[in-house]
Amino acid sequence: MGLKLSRWTVTRNLMGGKAEDAGPERLLDGSVILTRLEAAVNWARKYSFFLYPFVTACCGMEFMSVAGPRYDLDRFGAALPRFSPRQADLLMVVGTISHKQAPILVKVYNQMAEPKWVFAFGVCAVSGGFYDNYSVVQGIDTLIPVDIYVPGCPPRPEMVLDGLLLLQQKVKQERWTDWPRGEAPVSRC
Amino acid sequence: MSTTTGLGQSPYSVQVGVPAAVLKAKKVRRRLDLTLWEKLYVAEIVRGLVITSKHFFINMLGFIFPPAGKKRKVFTVYYPEEKLTLPSAYRGRPVLVAHADGSEKCVACGLCEKMCPAHAISIVAAEKAPGERYPARYTLDLGRCVYCGYCEEVCPKEAIVMSDEYQGLAQGDRNLLRFQKEQLLRPEGKVKTRLYFVRRIYSKWNY
């Protein structure tokens, strides 16, 4: 089964097609085996985020401090940065996204393999911050679906860890019918 | 040529007034010639390996036999369980200061709204009694706030200060970051140290 994602054809095997035609899974929603399996898979996903650090600005320094020994992102199992979007689960958008950069971000999001999550790191990614002007994207959620917003300019490492814990909570409650999430709502910008 | 920098001079033309000997920078050898021993490379690699494995073994010992009373070598903060206390100079998220009866100190003058570089603050003013203003709605968009502290600096009533709060700010929805007056209000006792600090640092500039 193929779903057209801009120029890449994506094959899905385990995820079972689009959300709307996942009939049997919806029927079996309360079934014991499926929920247990779902819980196990969600447990695994929540403790194994491979990051894609999309670092564009000064927040990158704070990102390094989160990943460094003092706060140690690895404690939550989210330490392995994969610089290929195919292998990453968590797109960390760290820093200001200008309109010039927006297509790149969308492309990277579209290239990521399901399941994928997005983390808006810092005020610029959340809302554009104090770059309230013609050249900056006013929040990356105008381009791609965002799971966690972490404000701050830049955020303290604790705030980021808060966000990661929140994301873990979210992943824990996810359903297989939530996947795939598919293309970014804005495919051209 | 005088030997000291005069007050009237531009700070960028310091070279004029300083003796040449002072300015002489230490010459940096960018192309280091390695000795033969270093060129062999193996010994230097072993030296590096010794340093890293020293850390490894010391930390392993520390994990297996935790040193009693001593500070641990591994200085990771176990965040959700272990929290740091921040100095009062730290600018956490802004909060509104409340009177003892729970009403806000803010008089909705709008200076912070005007000053905010990120346009994070929006105030709807109203009057309690004739001539007595208060903010009917005070919205602080933490999704925009950059923690610069201008609002605190500009506030004539010490009604908004930067607290030491940084927890629970991550949200799954951007709208939840739009904090209302009720979420922002803090009793005066909680931000006392910051208030003293603010008075001290801003008094220096004779505002």
Place this chain on the structure above:
Amino acid sequence: MELLIFYAFCVGAVVSALLMVTTKRPVRAAMSLVATMSFLAGLYALLNAHLIAVLQLIVYAGAIMVLFLFVIMLLNIEEKEGKLAKNVFFIQLAGTVVVGILMVAMVVVMNKIGAPVAGAAVDETFGTTKAVGWMLFTKYLLPFEIASVLLLAAIVGAVILAKRRIDNSKA
């Protein structure tokens, strides 16, 4: 058991060799050749010539074919229709004739030499590294050295070809 493996390797070698000749895509052809080499190595191993088998893998499959692939990848050779497609019939005819002549020649030569004796007795050390090495450095030293001189000439030639620089002063 051994016979079964032998036939499997034979079929594999023939099929992959055919695939190599017939396919139009260069990378596929190269990989088929690698498979052929590996099957041949298996055949050598069955013949008790372990050293030859391993050398086949190291030298041909491991080194030479990787270089082939390297070149194919670097040049990015695309699948192309041959220019000779018009004269297919004559080419086929010529090919058949040449192969036929070769077959006849082979049969003649084999008759002259005589077929290999089935089940020829081999001693313990046959095909071991020591035996092969001993033969190579005593009885066959001269051919060995001549082959190495040939390779040396090839290396020198390659170096000269690769070293050639565009000389602006003469142009």
Place this chain on the structure above:
Amino acid sequence: MLADLIESLAKIVFIFTVNVGVFAPILGWVERKQSAVMQDRIGANRADILGFTAIGLFHSLADAVKLLTKEDFVPANANKFFHTLAPFIALVPAISAFAIIPFGGRYELFGREINLVIADLDVGILYVFALAGLATYGTVLAGWSSRSNWSLLGGLRASAQMLSYEVAMGLSIIGIIIVYGSLRLTDIGAAQENFFRWGIFLQPVGFIIYMTCAIAENKRIPFDIPEAESELVAGYFTEYSGMKFVMFWMAEFLEMVTISAIVTTLFFGAWHIPFVTDAMLLSWFSGFAGPNGAAALAMAVNIAVFFAKVSFFIWLQMTIRWTLPRFRYDQVMRMCWKMLLPLSLINLSITGLVVLLL
């Protein structure tokens, strides 16, 4: 016949379990945890099953399950057949190279002579080189079939690097072969019963060259230019996701185990404890366990010693990986052709001379 089959099957199952079942998943954890400890931090320790965290061991499990359920991606323009084949080609040599490595001595057990090696080949170490040569195809095909510039460049770099280092690696081993006079790894292992006849004392230069070349062959960090993250996204496996990506990873880990095993066998006395011969072990154990029990116990000791040494070299490789920065591409090539190759040739000729004169 049947007993032979059972014996070799048992050995294959044992090695397969140790490698794929124990080393491959645990090395993922070891790499994370060791880097953490070396960098004064904690490392993964949150994943819990029923509140039990096992020092973060479950993070490996979480990674495995997550990657299994991750979307398996094939780029639209890729050559699907080779794209799928490449990880297997990378993984198979890494697993099968262990077939010729002896993990214990030769013992008499219930009237059967048991040799603790899967295949006691006459060509021995050359077999490993043959497989290393085949492993190149995994990376080259992965790079080519993805139809991505990063992958292609990574594949080209990988093939060039692996080919170059194979030469120096082969030459560095020949010194050891001359000294012990055999290609058979069991012979080389047995010859190191005397502590002062260990390979490291006879061929120290050979050891350093082999270790360097082996790490380069494995494409681990000081030599990881084929997958250089700052230059080539993720190199030859840029376009791989999910399980296929993990297979490259596993191949890397297994190759690390193989390298450690070869280093142990060739240079560090294989399964021997210093100053303790196999005969001494047998005589000690036969005092209370009888001849068969003594043989079994001695085997167990051999295997334990061998894998302890292997673990040490895995630790060493990890330490090297987390200590040294990456070389530049030209530095890697220069090091191979201008340093390691001449050095190994010199080492080889000096060894030959000494052996001839003695």
